[in-house]
Amino acid sequence: MGSVRHFDLVIIGSGSGNSILDDRFDGWNVAIVEKGIGPNDAFGGTCLNVGCIPTKMFVHTADTASAPGTGTKLGVDLQLESVRWSDIRDRIFGRIDSISSGGEKFRAEGKDNITLLQGNAHFTGVKQLTVHTDEGEETITADRFVVAAGGRPTIPDIPGLDQVRVHTSDDVMRMAELPERMVILGTGFIGAEFAHVFSALGVEVTMIGRSGQALRAEDEDVSARFTELAADRWDLRLNRAVAAAEPAGDGVRLHLEGPDGAETIEADELLVAIGRTPNSDLLDVAAGGLKSAVGGKIAVDAQQRTSVEGVWALGDISSDYELKHVANHETRVVQHNLLNPDSPVESDHLVVPHAVFSSPQIAAVGLTEQQARERGINYVTKIQDYGAIAYGWAMEDTTGFAKLLADPDTGRILGAHIIGPQAPTLLQPIIQAMQFGLDARTMAHGQYWIHPAMPELIENALLGLPLN
Numbered sequence: 130m131g132s133v134r135h136f137d138l139v140i141i142g143s144g145s146g147n148s149i150l151d152d153r154f155d156g157w158n159v160a161i162v163e164k165g166i167g168p169n170d171a172f173g174g175t176c177l178n179v180g181c182i183p184t185k186m187f188v189h190t191a192d193t194a195s196a197p198g199t200g201t202k203l204g205v206d207l208q209l210e211s212v213r214w215s216d217i218r219d220r221i222f223g224r225i226d227s228i229s230s231g232g233e234k235f236r237a238e239g240k241d242n243i244t245l246l247q248g249n250a251h252f253t254g255v256k257q258l259t260v261h262t263d264e265g266e267e268t269i270t271a272d273r274f275v276v277a278a279g280g281r282p283t284i285p286d287i288p289g290l291d292q293v294r295v296h297t298s299d300d301v302m303r304m305a306e307l308p309e310r311m312v313i314l315g316t317g318f319i320g321a322e323f324a325h326v327f328s329a330l331g332v333e334v335t336m337i338g339r340s341g342q343a344l345r346a347e348d349e350d351v352s353a354r355f356t357e358l359a360a361d362r363w364d365l366r367l368n369r370a371v372a373a374a375e376p377a378g379d380g381v382r383l384h385l386e387g388p389d390g391a392e393t394i395e396a397d398e399l400l401v402a403i404g405r406t407p408n409s410d411l412l413d414v415a416a417g418g419l420k421s422a423v424g425g426k427i428a429v430d431a432q433q434r435t436s437v438e439g440v441w442a443l444g445d446i447s448s449d450y451e452l453k454h455v456a457n458h459e460t461r462v463v464q465h466n467l468l469n470p471d472s473p474v475e476s477d478h479l480v481v482p483h484a485v486f487s488s489p490q491i492a493a494v495g496l497t498e499q500q501a502r503e504r505g506i507n508y509v510t511k512i513q514d515y516g517a518i519a520y521g522w523a524m525e526d527t528t529g530f531a532k533l534l535a536d537p538d539t540g541r542i543l544g545a546h547i548i549g550p551q552a553p554t555l556l557q558p559i560i561q562a563m564q565f566g567l568d569a570r571t572m573a574h575g576q577y578w579i580h581p582a583m584p585e586l587i588e589n590a591l592l593g594l595p596l597n
Protein backbone atom coordinates (compact mmCIF):
# COMPACT_ATOMS: atom_id res chain seq x y z
CA MET A 130 0.00 0.00 0.00
CA GLY A 131 1.29 3.50 -0.89
CA SER A 132 0.82 6.49 1.37
CA VAL A 133 -2.49 6.48 3.19
CA ARG A 134 -4.30 9.76 3.78
CA HIS A 135 -5.97 10.03 7.15
CA PHE A 136 -9.06 12.19 7.83
CA ASP A 137 -11.07 13.22 10.86
CA LEU A 138 -14.20 12.17 9.03
CA VAL A 139 -15.01 10.30 5.81
CA ILE A 140 -18.54 10.42 4.41
CA ILE A 141 -19.49 7.84 1.76
CA GLY A 142 -22.28 9.12 -0.47
CA SER A 143 -23.19 12.65 -1.53
CA GLY A 144 -26.98 12.27 -1.15
CA SER A 145 -28.10 12.84 2.42
CA GLY A 146 -24.46 12.46 3.52
CA ASN A 147 -23.61 15.74 1.81
CA SER A 148 -25.97 17.65 4.13
CA ILE A 149 -23.97 16.72 7.22
CA LEU A 150 -21.29 19.28 6.51
CA ASP A 151 -21.92 22.84 7.65
CA ASP A 152 -19.75 25.56 9.16
CA ARG A 153 -19.46 23.66 12.43
CA PHE A 154 -17.17 21.18 10.64
CA ASP A 155 -14.78 23.90 9.44
CA GLY A 156 -12.06 22.71 11.80
CA TRP A 157 -12.36 19.09 10.64
CA ASN A 158 -10.35 17.43 7.90
CA VAL A 159 -13.12 15.74 5.89
CA ALA A 160 -13.33 13.57 2.77
CA ILE A 161 -16.56 12.94 0.93
CA VAL A 162 -16.54 10.00 -1.46
CA GLU A 163 -18.98 9.73 -4.37
CA LYS A 164 -18.97 7.42 -7.39
CA GLY A 165 -21.65 9.33 -9.31
CA ILE A 166 -25.26 8.26 -9.85
CA GLY A 167 -27.49 7.79 -12.90
CA PRO A 168 -26.48 7.84 -16.57
CA ASN A 169 -24.39 11.01 -16.08
CA ASP A 170 -22.57 9.87 -12.94
CA ALA A 171 -24.04 12.83 -11.13
CA PHE A 172 -23.20 14.27 -7.73
CA GLY A 173 -25.90 14.63 -5.06
CA GLY A 174 -27.51 11.20 -4.70
CA THR A 175 -30.80 9.58 -5.61
CA CYS A 176 -33.44 12.10 -4.52
CA LEU A 177 -32.01 15.01 -6.47
CA ASN A 178 -30.87 13.21 -9.61
CA VAL A 179 -32.98 10.12 -10.20
CA GLY A 180 -35.57 10.04 -7.42
CA CYS A 181 -38.03 12.25 -5.55
CA ILE A 182 -37.37 15.56 -7.25
CA PRO A 183 -37.38 14.76 -10.97
CA THR A 184 -40.19 12.21 -10.56
CA LYS A 185 -42.42 14.78 -8.90
CA MET A 186 -41.61 17.32 -11.62
CA PHE A 187 -42.78 14.71 -14.14
CA VAL A 188 -45.82 13.87 -11.99
CA HIS A 189 -46.93 17.50 -11.89
CA THR A 190 -46.53 17.68 -15.65
CA ALA A 191 -48.56 14.47 -16.01
CA ASP A 192 -51.28 15.89 -13.74
CA THR A 193 -51.50 18.90 -16.04
CA ALA A 194 -51.69 16.64 -19.11
CA SER A 195 -54.56 14.76 -17.41
CA ALA A 196 -56.72 17.90 -17.14
CA PRO A 197 -58.98 16.97 -20.09
CA GLY A 198 -60.04 13.81 -18.20
CA THR A 199 -61.13 15.79 -15.14
CA GLY A 200 -62.61 18.67 -17.14
CA THR A 201 -65.20 16.65 -19.05
CA LYS A 202 -67.31 15.75 -16.01
CA LEU A 203 -67.30 19.40 -14.94
CA GLY A 204 -68.65 20.47 -18.34
CA VAL A 205 -65.35 21.85 -19.55
CA ASP A 206 -64.14 20.18 -22.70
CA LEU A 207 -60.40 20.39 -22.99
CA GLN A 208 -58.07 18.80 -25.45
CA LEU A 209 -54.48 17.68 -25.01
CA GLU A 210 -52.88 18.96 -28.19
CA SER A 211 -49.35 17.71 -27.84
CA VAL A 212 -46.74 16.57 -25.40
CA ARG A 213 -43.29 17.97 -26.12
CA TRP A 214 -41.27 15.22 -24.42
CA SER A 215 -37.84 16.65 -25.13
CA ASP A 216 -38.95 20.06 -23.80
CA ILE A 217 -40.35 18.48 -20.65
CA ARG A 218 -37.25 16.34 -20.08
CA ASP A 219 -34.83 19.18 -20.79
CA ARG A 220 -36.75 21.66 -18.60
CA ILE A 221 -36.64 19.24 -15.68
CA PHE A 222 -33.06 18.12 -16.04
CA GLY A 223 -31.89 21.60 -17.05
CA ARG A 224 -32.80 22.58 -13.52
CA ILE A 225 -31.62 19.45 -11.74
CA ASP A 226 -28.31 18.96 -13.54
CA SER A 227 -27.19 22.49 -12.76
CA ILE A 228 -28.01 22.04 -9.06
CA SER A 229 -26.04 18.79 -9.09
CA SER A 230 -23.01 20.26 -10.85
CA GLY A 231 -23.13 23.39 -8.65
CA GLY A 232 -23.12 21.16 -5.56
CA GLU A 233 -20.23 19.15 -6.95
CA LYS A 234 -18.17 22.26 -7.69
CA PHE A 235 -18.83 23.63 -4.21
CA ARG A 236 -17.74 20.38 -2.58
CA ALA A 237 -14.64 20.09 -4.79
CA GLU A 238 -13.52 23.71 -4.48
CA GLY A 239 -15.64 25.46 -1.83
CA LYS A 240 -13.77 24.64 1.38
CA ASP A 241 -10.11 23.92 2.00
CA ASN A 242 -10.84 21.39 4.75
CA ILE A 243 -13.06 19.22 2.53
CA THR A 244 -11.74 16.82 -0.12
CA LEU A 245 -14.09 15.37 -2.73
CA LEU A 246 -12.93 11.95 -3.88
CA GLN A 247 -14.77 10.81 -7.00
CA GLY A 248 -14.85 7.09 -7.53
CA ASN A 249 -16.14 3.74 -6.40
CA ALA A 250 -15.17 2.90 -2.85
CA HIS A 251 -15.05 -0.31 -0.89
CA PHE A 252 -13.87 -1.19 2.59
CA THR A 253 -10.51 -2.93 2.80
CA GLY A 254 -10.36 -2.99 6.58
CA VAL A 255 -11.91 -1.53 9.69
CA LYS A 256 -12.13 2.23 9.13
CA GLN A 257 -10.14 1.80 5.93
CA LEU A 258 -11.52 2.49 2.47
CA THR A 259 -10.09 2.07 -1.02
CA VAL A 260 -11.38 4.48 -3.65
CA HIS A 261 -10.99 3.87 -7.39
CA THR A 262 -10.66 7.34 -8.88
CA ASP A 263 -9.75 8.40 -12.44
CA GLU A 264 -6.23 9.02 -11.16
CA GLY A 265 -5.92 5.50 -9.74
CA GLU A 266 -6.56 3.71 -6.51
CA GLU A 267 -6.30 5.50 -3.18
CA THR A 268 -6.64 4.07 0.30
CA ILE A 269 -7.85 6.35 3.06
CA THR A 270 -8.49 5.97 6.77
CA ALA A 271 -10.39 8.12 9.25
CA ASP A 272 -11.29 8.45 12.92
CA ARG A 273 -14.96 8.53 11.98
CA PHE A 274 -16.95 7.28 9.01
CA VAL A 275 -20.51 7.98 7.92
CA VAL A 276 -21.87 5.42 5.46
CA ALA A 277 -24.66 7.00 3.43
CA ALA A 278 -24.24 5.02 0.21
CA GLY A 279 -27.92 4.31 -0.50
CA GLY A 280 -29.16 1.61 -2.87
CA ARG A 281 -29.76 0.84 -6.52
CA PRO A 282 -32.64 -0.56 -8.58
CA THR A 283 -32.96 -4.34 -8.29
CA ILE A 284 -32.79 -6.24 -11.58
CA PRO A 285 -34.52 -9.62 -11.47
CA ASP A 286 -32.98 -12.82 -12.70
CA ILE A 287 -35.19 -13.48 -15.74
CA PRO A 288 -33.94 -15.61 -18.65
CA GLY A 289 -33.22 -13.38 -21.66
CA LEU A 290 -33.43 -10.10 -19.76
CA ASP A 291 -29.78 -9.41 -20.53
CA GLN A 292 -30.67 -9.49 -24.24
CA VAL A 293 -33.17 -6.61 -24.10
CA ARG A 294 -33.08 -2.90 -23.30
CA VAL A 295 -34.02 -2.53 -19.63
CA HIS A 296 -34.85 0.84 -18.11
CA THR A 297 -34.88 1.58 -14.42
CA SER A 298 -35.82 4.76 -12.56
CA ASP A 299 -32.16 5.76 -13.02
CA ASP A 300 -32.50 6.39 -16.74
CA VAL A 301 -36.15 6.18 -17.83
CA MET A 302 -36.76 9.90 -17.33
CA ARG A 303 -34.01 10.70 -19.81
CA MET A 304 -35.26 8.58 -22.73
CA ALA A 305 -34.58 10.14 -26.13
CA GLU A 306 -38.23 9.80 -27.20
CA LEU A 307 -41.53 8.83 -25.68
CA PRO A 308 -42.34 5.26 -26.73
CA GLU A 309 -45.78 4.24 -27.96
CA ARG A 310 -45.96 1.29 -25.56
CA MET A 311 -44.24 0.68 -22.24
CA VAL A 312 -44.38 -2.36 -20.02
CA ILE A 313 -43.72 -1.76 -16.34
CA LEU A 314 -42.66 -4.65 -14.14
CA GLY A 315 -43.65 -3.94 -10.54
CA THR A 316 -46.71 -2.37 -8.95
CA GLY A 317 -45.02 -0.60 -6.01
CA PHE A 318 -44.19 3.09 -5.51
CA ILE A 319 -42.07 3.51 -8.63
CA GLY A 320 -44.34 1.45 -10.90
CA ALA A 321 -47.42 3.38 -9.74
CA GLU A 322 -45.81 6.79 -10.19
CA PHE A 323 -44.31 6.10 -13.62
CA ALA A 324 -47.47 4.39 -14.90
CA HIS A 325 -49.27 7.67 -14.19
CA VAL A 326 -46.54 9.80 -15.73
CA PHE A 327 -46.18 7.87 -18.95
CA SER A 328 -49.85 7.08 -19.51
CA ALA A 329 -50.81 10.74 -18.94
CA LEU A 330 -48.22 11.71 -21.54
CA GLY A 331 -49.84 9.36 -24.06
CA VAL A 332 -47.90 6.11 -23.67
CA GLU A 333 -49.87 2.84 -23.71
CA VAL A 334 -48.91 1.29 -20.36
CA THR A 335 -49.03 -2.36 -19.34
CA MET A 336 -48.27 -3.04 -15.69
CA ILE A 337 -47.26 -6.45 -14.40
CA GLY A 338 -47.60 -7.51 -10.79
CA ARG A 339 -46.89 -10.84 -9.19
CA SER A 340 -49.54 -10.57 -6.47
CA GLY A 341 -53.27 -9.94 -6.84
CA GLN A 342 -53.11 -6.25 -5.91
CA ALA A 343 -51.22 -3.12 -6.86
CA LEU A 344 -49.59 -1.20 -3.98
CA ARG A 345 -50.39 -4.14 -1.77
CA ALA A 346 -48.40 -2.81 1.20
CA GLU A 347 -50.99 -0.05 1.61
CA ASP A 348 -54.11 -0.38 3.76
CA GLU A 349 -56.31 -3.09 2.22
CA ASP A 350 -59.11 -0.68 1.26
CA VAL A 351 -56.69 1.77 -0.33
CA SER A 352 -54.86 -0.96 -2.21
CA ALA A 353 -58.17 -2.42 -3.45
CA ARG A 354 -59.41 0.99 -4.66
CA PHE A 355 -56.09 1.80 -6.32
CA THR A 356 -56.04 -1.60 -8.06
CA GLU A 357 -59.58 -1.04 -9.37
CA LEU A 358 -58.72 2.41 -10.73
CA ALA A 359 -55.37 1.28 -12.15
CA ALA A 360 -57.12 -1.52 -14.05
CA ASP A 361 -59.43 1.07 -15.65
CA ARG A 362 -56.52 3.16 -16.76
CA TRP A 363 -53.73 0.75 -17.62
CA ASP A 364 -53.51 -2.78 -18.91
CA LEU A 365 -52.98 -4.26 -15.46
CA ARG A 366 -51.83 -7.88 -15.41
CA LEU A 367 -51.79 -9.23 -11.87
CA ASN A 368 -50.85 -12.65 -10.48
CA ARG A 369 -48.26 -12.88 -13.24
CA ALA A 370 -44.73 -14.29 -13.18
CA VAL A 371 -42.29 -13.29 -15.92
CA ALA A 372 -40.87 -16.51 -17.35
CA ALA A 373 -38.60 -15.01 -20.01
CA ALA A 374 -37.74 -11.90 -22.00
CA GLU A 375 -36.56 -11.56 -25.59
CA PRO A 376 -36.05 -8.81 -28.15
CA ALA A 377 -39.01 -8.09 -30.46
CA GLY A 378 -37.89 -5.80 -33.28
CA ASP A 379 -36.45 -2.76 -31.50
CA GLY A 380 -38.56 -3.52 -28.43
CA VAL A 381 -39.16 -6.30 -25.99
CA ARG A 382 -41.39 -9.36 -25.65
CA LEU A 383 -42.15 -10.79 -22.22
CA HIS A 384 -43.43 -14.31 -21.65
CA LEU A 385 -45.75 -14.41 -18.67
CA GLU A 386 -47.36 -17.14 -16.61
CA GLY A 387 -50.70 -16.18 -15.13
CA PRO A 388 -54.03 -17.50 -13.91
CA ASP A 389 -55.05 -18.30 -17.51
CA GLY A 390 -51.74 -19.91 -18.43
CA ALA A 391 -49.01 -18.54 -20.67
CA GLU A 392 -49.26 -15.17 -22.43
CA THR A 393 -46.93 -12.69 -24.10
CA ILE A 394 -46.66 -8.92 -24.05
CA GLU A 395 -44.78 -6.74 -26.49
CA ALA A 396 -43.71 -3.17 -25.89
CA ASP A 397 -41.22 -0.63 -27.15
CA GLU A 398 -39.66 -0.11 -23.73
CA LEU A 399 -39.43 -2.05 -20.48
CA LEU A 400 -39.22 -0.38 -17.08
CA VAL A 401 -38.21 -2.58 -14.16
CA ALA A 402 -39.39 -1.31 -10.76
CA ILE A 403 -39.31 -4.21 -8.33
CA GLY A 404 -37.52 -2.63 -5.39
CA ARG A 405 -34.03 -1.50 -4.50
CA THR A 406 -30.87 -3.29 -3.34
CA PRO A 407 -28.71 -1.66 -0.66
CA ASN A 408 -25.19 -0.81 -1.87
CA SER A 409 -23.63 -2.52 1.15
CA ASP A 410 -22.46 -5.45 -1.03
CA LEU A 411 -20.56 -3.25 -3.50
CA LEU A 412 -19.07 -1.35 -0.59
CA ASP A 413 -18.03 -4.63 1.04
CA VAL A 414 -19.18 -3.47 4.43
CA ALA A 415 -18.24 -6.85 5.93
CA ALA A 416 -14.57 -6.07 5.18
CA GLY A 417 -15.06 -2.91 7.21
CA GLY A 418 -16.35 -4.99 10.12
CA LEU A 419 -19.90 -3.67 9.76
CA LYS A 420 -22.66 -6.09 10.71
CA SER A 421 -25.62 -6.43 8.38
CA ALA A 422 -29.33 -6.62 9.17
CA VAL A 423 -32.21 -8.14 7.19
CA GLY A 424 -31.95 -7.71 3.43
CA GLY A 425 -28.25 -6.80 3.51
CA LYS A 426 -28.75 -3.36 5.06
CA ILE A 427 -26.15 -2.15 7.56
CA ALA A 428 -27.30 -2.78 11.14
CA VAL A 429 -27.55 0.41 13.20
CA ASP A 430 -28.83 1.31 16.67
CA ALA A 431 -31.13 4.21 17.53
CA GLN A 432 -28.17 6.62 17.48
CA GLN A 433 -27.36 5.41 13.94
CA ARG A 434 -24.19 3.70 15.23
CA THR A 435 -22.97 0.61 13.39
CA SER A 436 -21.21 -2.35 14.99
CA VAL A 437 -17.86 -0.51 14.63
CA GLU A 438 -17.19 2.33 17.06
CA GLY A 439 -16.89 5.64 15.23
CA VAL A 440 -18.82 4.43 12.16
CA TRP A 441 -22.39 5.60 11.61
CA ALA A 442 -24.81 4.71 8.80
CA LEU A 443 -27.96 6.44 7.62
CA GLY A 444 -30.58 6.51 4.88
CA ASP A 445 -31.41 3.76 2.39
CA ILE A 446 -28.32 1.68 3.16
CA SER A 447 -29.39 1.07 6.76
CA SER A 448 -32.95 2.29 7.24
CA ASP A 449 -36.12 0.20 7.28
CA TYR A 450 -37.61 3.08 5.29
CA GLU A 451 -36.40 4.09 1.85
CA LEU A 452 -37.75 7.62 2.09
CA LYS A 453 -35.95 10.93 1.82
CA HIS A 454 -37.63 12.54 4.82
CA VAL A 455 -36.40 9.60 6.92
CA ALA A 456 -32.88 9.85 5.49
CA ASN A 457 -32.92 13.60 6.25
CA HIS A 458 -33.99 12.98 9.84
CA GLU A 459 -31.28 10.35 10.34
CA THR A 460 -28.75 12.75 8.80
CA ARG A 461 -29.57 15.38 11.43
CA VAL A 462 -29.18 12.74 14.16
CA VAL A 463 -25.76 11.67 12.86
CA GLN A 464 -24.69 15.29 12.44
CA HIS A 465 -25.62 16.03 16.06
CA ASN A 466 -23.91 12.90 17.34
CA LEU A 467 -20.69 13.69 15.47
CA LEU A 468 -20.61 17.17 16.94
CA ASN A 469 -21.87 16.24 20.43
CA PRO A 470 -20.42 12.85 21.35
CA ASP A 471 -21.23 13.42 25.04
CA SER A 472 -24.93 14.11 24.50
CA PRO A 473 -26.05 11.87 21.63
CA VAL A 474 -29.63 11.80 20.35
CA GLU A 475 -31.70 8.98 18.85
CA SER A 476 -33.68 8.70 15.63
CA ASP A 477 -37.45 8.85 16.02
CA HIS A 478 -39.19 6.37 13.74
CA LEU A 479 -42.53 6.28 15.54
CA VAL A 480 -44.74 8.25 13.16
CA VAL A 481 -43.31 7.86 9.66
CA PRO A 482 -45.61 8.88 6.82
CA HIS A 483 -45.29 8.20 3.10
CA ALA A 484 -47.02 9.21 -0.09
CA VAL A 485 -47.35 7.72 -3.56
CA PHE A 486 -47.63 10.43 -6.20
CA SER A 487 -49.64 8.46 -8.70
CA SER A 488 -53.16 9.14 -9.91
CA PRO A 489 -54.96 9.17 -7.60
CA GLN A 490 -52.45 10.22 -4.97
CA ILE A 491 -52.07 8.16 -1.82
CA ALA A 492 -50.72 9.12 1.59
CA ALA A 493 -50.53 7.12 4.78
CA VAL A 494 -49.20 7.08 8.31
CA GLY A 495 -49.40 4.58 11.16
CA LEU A 496 -51.11 1.21 11.18
CA THR A 497 -53.02 -0.30 8.28
CA GLU A 498 -56.22 -2.10 9.20
CA GLN A 499 -54.60 -5.47 8.43
CA GLN A 500 -51.70 -4.65 10.79
CA ALA A 501 -54.08 -3.59 13.59
CA ARG A 502 -56.03 -6.84 13.14
CA GLU A 503 -52.90 -9.03 13.04
CA ARG A 504 -51.52 -7.38 16.19
CA GLY A 505 -54.80 -7.82 18.07
CA ILE A 506 -55.13 -4.07 18.64
CA ASN A 507 -58.53 -2.70 19.68
CA TYR A 508 -59.55 -0.18 17.00
CA VAL A 509 -62.43 1.50 15.24
CA THR A 510 -62.42 2.94 11.73
CA LYS A 511 -64.15 5.61 9.73
CA ILE A 512 -64.07 5.91 5.95
CA GLN A 513 -64.93 9.40 4.75
CA ASP A 514 -65.52 9.86 1.03
CA TYR A 515 -64.32 13.01 -0.72
CA GLY A 516 -67.67 12.84 -2.52
CA ALA A 517 -69.48 13.63 0.76
CA ILE A 518 -67.70 16.92 1.55
CA ALA A 519 -68.36 20.23 -0.14
CA TYR A 520 -65.02 20.47 -1.95
CA GLY A 521 -65.45 16.90 -3.14
CA TRP A 522 -68.74 17.97 -4.76
CA ALA A 523 -66.87 20.80 -6.46
CA MET A 524 -64.38 18.30 -7.85
CA GLU A 525 -67.09 15.72 -8.68
CA ASP A 526 -64.85 13.18 -6.98
CA THR A 527 -66.41 9.74 -6.76
CA THR A 528 -63.46 7.51 -5.86
CA GLY A 529 -61.37 9.18 -3.14
CA PHE A 530 -61.60 8.60 0.60
CA ALA A 531 -59.82 9.03 3.91
CA LYS A 532 -59.76 6.13 6.31
CA LEU A 533 -58.88 6.61 9.97
CA LEU A 534 -58.13 4.02 12.63
CA ALA A 535 -58.37 5.05 16.28
CA ASP A 536 -58.42 3.59 19.75
CA PRO A 537 -62.14 3.59 20.68
CA ASP A 538 -61.46 4.33 24.35
CA THR A 539 -58.83 7.07 24.20
CA GLY A 540 -59.45 8.45 20.71
CA ARG A 541 -55.73 8.07 19.96
CA ILE A 542 -55.24 8.03 16.21
CA LEU A 543 -53.56 4.77 15.18
CA GLY A 544 -53.43 5.18 11.41
CA ALA A 545 -54.62 7.33 8.52
CA HIS A 546 -54.86 6.42 4.84
CA ILE A 547 -55.96 8.77 2.11
CA ILE A 548 -56.49 8.07 -1.57
CA GLY A 549 -57.52 11.05 -3.69
CA PRO A 550 -56.54 14.57 -4.70
CA GLN A 551 -53.86 16.24 -2.54
CA ALA A 552 -53.65 13.20 -0.25
CA PRO A 553 -50.13 14.04 1.09
CA THR A 554 -51.13 17.60 1.96
CA LEU A 555 -54.34 16.46 3.64
CA LEU A 556 -52.44 13.90 5.71
CA GLN A 557 -50.03 16.37 7.30
CA PRO A 558 -52.32 17.53 10.17
CA ILE A 559 -52.88 13.89 11.13
CA ILE A 560 -49.11 13.30 11.22
CA GLN A 561 -48.86 16.29 13.54
CA ALA A 562 -51.67 15.00 15.76
CA MET A 563 -50.11 11.55 16.02
CA GLN A 564 -46.63 12.91 16.68
CA PHE A 565 -47.77 15.29 19.40
CA GLY A 566 -50.41 13.04 20.96
CA LEU A 567 -53.53 14.97 19.95
CA ASP A 568 -56.56 12.67 20.20
CA ALA A 569 -59.28 12.48 17.54
CA ARG A 570 -61.98 14.28 19.58
CA THR A 571 -59.78 17.21 20.58
CA MET A 572 -58.43 17.51 17.05
CA ALA A 573 -61.91 17.57 15.52
CA HIS A 574 -63.60 19.89 18.01
CA GLY A 575 -60.74 22.02 19.29
CA GLN A 576 -60.01 24.10 16.19
CA TYR A 577 -61.63 25.85 13.23
CA TRP A 578 -61.65 23.99 9.91
CA ILE A 579 -61.76 26.31 6.92
CA HIS A 580 -65.04 25.93 5.06
CA PRO A 581 -65.49 24.61 2.43
CA ALA A 582 -61.87 23.51 2.03
CA MET A 583 -60.50 20.04 1.46
CA PRO A 584 -59.33 19.46 5.07
CA GLU A 585 -63.03 19.08 5.92
CA LEU A 586 -62.37 15.55 4.69
CA ILE A 587 -60.22 15.01 7.78
CA GLU A 588 -62.62 16.87 10.08
CA ASN A 589 -65.52 14.68 8.99
CA ALA A 590 -63.47 11.51 9.22
CA LEU A 591 -62.51 12.40 12.80
CA LEU A 592 -66.10 13.28 13.73
CA GLY A 593 -67.34 10.03 12.24
CA LEU A 594 -65.10 7.73 14.30
CA PRO A 595 -67.36 5.58 16.50
CA LEU A 596 -65.49 6.33 19.75
CA ASN A 597 -66.80 5.16 23.13
Ligand SMILES: Cc1cc2nc3c(=O)[nH]c(=O)nc-3n(C[C@H](O)[C@H](O)[C@H](O)COP(=O)(O)OP(=O)(O)OC[C@H]3O[C@@H](n4cnc5c(N)ncnc54)[C@H](O)[C@@H]3O)c2cc1C
Binds near residue numbers: 146164172279446
Ligand atom coordinates in the same frame (compact mmCIF):
# COMPACT_ATOMS: atom_id res chain seq x y z
C1 LIG B 1 -37.63 7.01 -8.55
C2 LIG B 1 -37.59 7.32 -7.09
C3 LIG B 1 -38.50 8.22 -6.56
C4 LIG B 1 -38.47 8.51 -5.20
N1 LIG B 1 -39.39 9.39 -4.70
C5 LIG B 1 -39.40 9.67 -3.38
C6 LIG B 1 -40.34 10.58 -2.84
O1 LIG B 1 -41.18 11.14 -3.55
N2 LIG B 1 -40.31 10.83 -1.51
C7 LIG B 1 -39.40 10.22 -0.68
O2 LIG B 1 -39.42 10.46 0.52
N3 LIG B 1 -38.48 9.34 -1.17
C8 LIG B 1 -38.47 9.06 -2.50
N4 LIG B 1 -37.53 8.19 -3.00
C9 LIG B 1 -36.55 7.59 -2.08
C10 LIG B 1 -35.38 8.57 -1.80
O3 LIG B 1 -34.87 9.03 -3.03
C11 LIG B 1 -34.30 7.86 -1.00
O4 LIG B 1 -34.86 7.36 0.20
C12 LIG B 1 -33.15 8.81 -0.62
O5 LIG B 1 -32.70 9.54 -1.72
C13 LIG B 1 -32.01 8.00 0.00
O6 LIG B 1 -30.95 8.87 0.33
P1 LIG B 1 -29.53 8.31 0.81
O7 LIG B 1 -28.75 9.51 1.18
O8 LIG B 1 -29.72 7.22 1.77
O9 LIG B 1 -28.91 7.63 -0.48
P2 LIG B 1 -28.54 8.24 -1.99
O10 LIG B 1 -29.20 9.55 -2.16
O11 LIG B 1 -28.87 7.14 -2.87
O12 LIG B 1 -27.00 8.52 -1.85
C14 LIG B 1 -26.07 7.50 -1.90
C15 LIG B 1 -24.89 7.96 -2.72
O13 LIG B 1 -23.81 7.08 -2.47
C16 LIG B 1 -23.12 6.87 -3.68
N5 LIG B 1 -22.44 5.57 -3.58
C17 LIG B 1 -23.02 4.36 -3.46
N6 LIG B 1 -22.11 3.39 -3.38
C18 LIG B 1 -20.90 4.01 -3.46
C19 LIG B 1 -19.57 3.53 -3.45
N7 LIG B 1 -19.29 2.23 -3.34
N8 LIG B 1 -18.58 4.44 -3.57
C20 LIG B 1 -18.84 5.76 -3.69
N9 LIG B 1 -20.08 6.27 -3.69
C21 LIG B 1 -21.11 5.39 -3.58
C22 LIG B 1 -24.21 6.86 -4.73
O14 LIG B 1 -23.70 7.15 -6.03
C23 LIG B 1 -25.15 7.93 -4.23
O15 LIG B 1 -24.90 9.19 -4.79
C24 LIG B 1 -37.52 7.89 -4.36
C25 LIG B 1 -36.59 6.99 -4.89
C26 LIG B 1 -36.62 6.71 -6.24
C27 LIG B 1 -35.62 5.75 -6.80
Ligand SMILES: NC(=O)c1ccc[n+]([C@@H]2O[C@H](COP(=O)([O-])OP(=O)(O)OC[C@H]3O[C@@H](n4cnc5c(N)ncnc54)[C@H](O)[C@@H]3O)[C@@H](O)[C@H]2O)c1
Binds near residue numbers: 285315
Ligand atom coordinates in the same frame (compact mmCIF):
# COMPACT_ATOMS: atom_id res chain seq x y z
N1 LIG C 1 -43.22 8.69 -3.30
C1 LIG C 1 -42.23 8.09 -2.67
O1 LIG C 1 -41.96 8.30 -1.49
C2 LIG C 1 -41.38 7.09 -3.42
C3 LIG C 1 -41.44 7.01 -4.80
C4 LIG C 1 -40.65 6.08 -5.43
C5 LIG C 1 -39.82 5.25 -4.70
N2 LIG C 1 -39.80 5.36 -3.35
C6 LIG C 1 -38.96 4.45 -2.54
O2 LIG C 1 -38.20 3.62 -3.38
C7 LIG C 1 -38.45 2.25 -3.04
C8 LIG C 1 -38.37 1.39 -4.26
O3 LIG C 1 -39.53 1.54 -5.07
P1 LIG C 1 -40.09 0.31 -5.90
O4 LIG C 1 -41.38 0.68 -6.49
O5 LIG C 1 -39.00 -0.19 -6.76
O6 LIG C 1 -40.26 -0.78 -4.76
P2 LIG C 1 -41.55 -1.25 -3.92
O7 LIG C 1 -41.03 -2.07 -2.84
O8 LIG C 1 -42.45 -0.10 -3.60
O9 LIG C 1 -42.37 -2.14 -4.96
C9 LIG C 1 -41.78 -3.21 -5.62
C10 LIG C 1 -42.86 -4.15 -6.10
O10 LIG C 1 -42.25 -5.13 -6.93
C11 LIG C 1 -42.66 -6.43 -6.50
N3 LIG C 1 -41.61 -7.37 -6.84
C12 LIG C 1 -40.49 -7.66 -6.13
N4 LIG C 1 -39.76 -8.58 -6.78
C13 LIG C 1 -40.43 -8.87 -7.92
C14 LIG C 1 -40.15 -9.73 -9.02
N5 LIG C 1 -39.05 -10.47 -9.06
N6 LIG C 1 -41.05 -9.76 -10.03
C15 LIG C 1 -42.16 -8.99 -9.99
N7 LIG C 1 -42.46 -8.15 -8.99
C16 LIG C 1 -41.60 -8.09 -7.96
C17 LIG C 1 -42.94 -6.28 -5.02
O11 LIG C 1 -43.84 -7.27 -4.58
C18 LIG C 1 -43.55 -4.88 -4.96
O12 LIG C 1 -44.93 -4.90 -5.21
C19 LIG C 1 -39.82 2.26 -2.38
O13 LIG C 1 -39.97 1.20 -1.47
C20 LIG C 1 -39.88 3.59 -1.71
O14 LIG C 1 -39.40 3.47 -0.39
C21 LIG C 1 -40.56 6.26 -2.70
